[in-house]
Amino acid sequence: MSDQRSAIATRLLFWAYASLLLFYSCRSRDSRHENEQHPAAEAVQAPAFNADSAYAFIERQVGFGPRVPNTRPHVACGDYLVKKLESFGWKVIEQPFTPTTFDGKKLNARNIIGVFNPEAKRRILLASHWDSRPFADEDPHHKEKAVPAANDGASGVGVLLELARVLRADSGRPDLGVDIIFFDAEDWGNSGSSSPDDEYMGGFCLGSQHWARNKHIANYSAYYGILLDMVGAKDARFPKEGISMEYAGDIVNKVWATGKALGYGAYFVDNTGLRVGVDDHVAVNKIARIPMIDIIHLDPSTGSFFDHWHTTNDTMEHIDPATLKAVGQTLLHVLYQESTPAL
Secondary structure (H helix, E strand, O other), X not given: OHHHHHHHHHHHHHHHHHHHHHHHHHHHHHHXXXXXXXXXXXXXXXXXXXXXXXXXXXXXXXXOOOOOXXXXXXXXXXXXXXXXXXXXXXXXXXXXEOOEOOOOOXXXXXXXXXXXXXXXXXXXXXXXXXXXXXXXXXXXXXXXXXXXXXXXXXXXXXXXXXXXXXXXXXXXXXXXXXEEEEEOOOOOOOOOOOOOOOOOHHHOOHHHHHHHHOOOOOOOOOOEEEEEEXXXXXXXXXXEOHHHHHXXXXXXXXXXXXXXXXXXXXXXXXXXXXXXXXXXXXHHHHOOOOOEEEEEOOOOOOOOOOOOOOOOOOOHHHXXXXXXXXXXXXXXXXXXXXXXXXX
């Protein structure tokens, strides 16, 4: 009888141990499954993005007045951007060029390029345009006036200036090369003649077209690029833009997954939006052959841009630090995910 009780006890102990192993095995598989579903949620030591600082950079640009090429505010703002990048310790390259607009004007334009960690072979390209549209053709009352361009231009530049400041200030900054390009002469185009398949893009995006054919460094390339366009409005929505998905869908999905994992899923909408064939990422993809995505404000239901696009109401009152935080913090985490540990 004693031997029988001993055998029963042994079997009970075996099944208890087996059940315990099965429990932890299932937990381990569930944990791995969660990580596979949300890879961007893995811990990344990225610094905080200061939305108030980005807001101040936007406000400073708007304070110059509309940054229309061939005007004093344009020159003054360009000088400010150069000095600000230099103050953050970035190497700055100015790329002057003289494009002809669709209406026959010669522009004194310049692309402004900031270079971080120039020796690094693995590079990420970040970009936004810094000029203002010379006529508010979507404005019902003031079509002849220039656009203040708080969101359509200055917001992306403000986010990138704050990224430049944070990267330089962080002692644990990524072992990664980053290039920031502020494209000029993006917004002096004929909106009535452009189409998604028009290589000339209706006279828009002159700065990115020039850079794509005349890179600031011979044989320059980057792992991928991210363009920011209209990234500051309240309750902004960024669906997955069509050309971005075509040329760099894996990068789009990575960035959107990161934003969602950080709690910004309301901004980074998980559906495919309009194919924006007239923006700076087009030339980078098609001419420079660098995969670049576009984070751009689009209404997922109508495909339209933000409410005050190309009007005189594109002003600071519509810029929301919460949106700047969502975009900037997401980009910082993307950059730190790409970083390789320093040797």
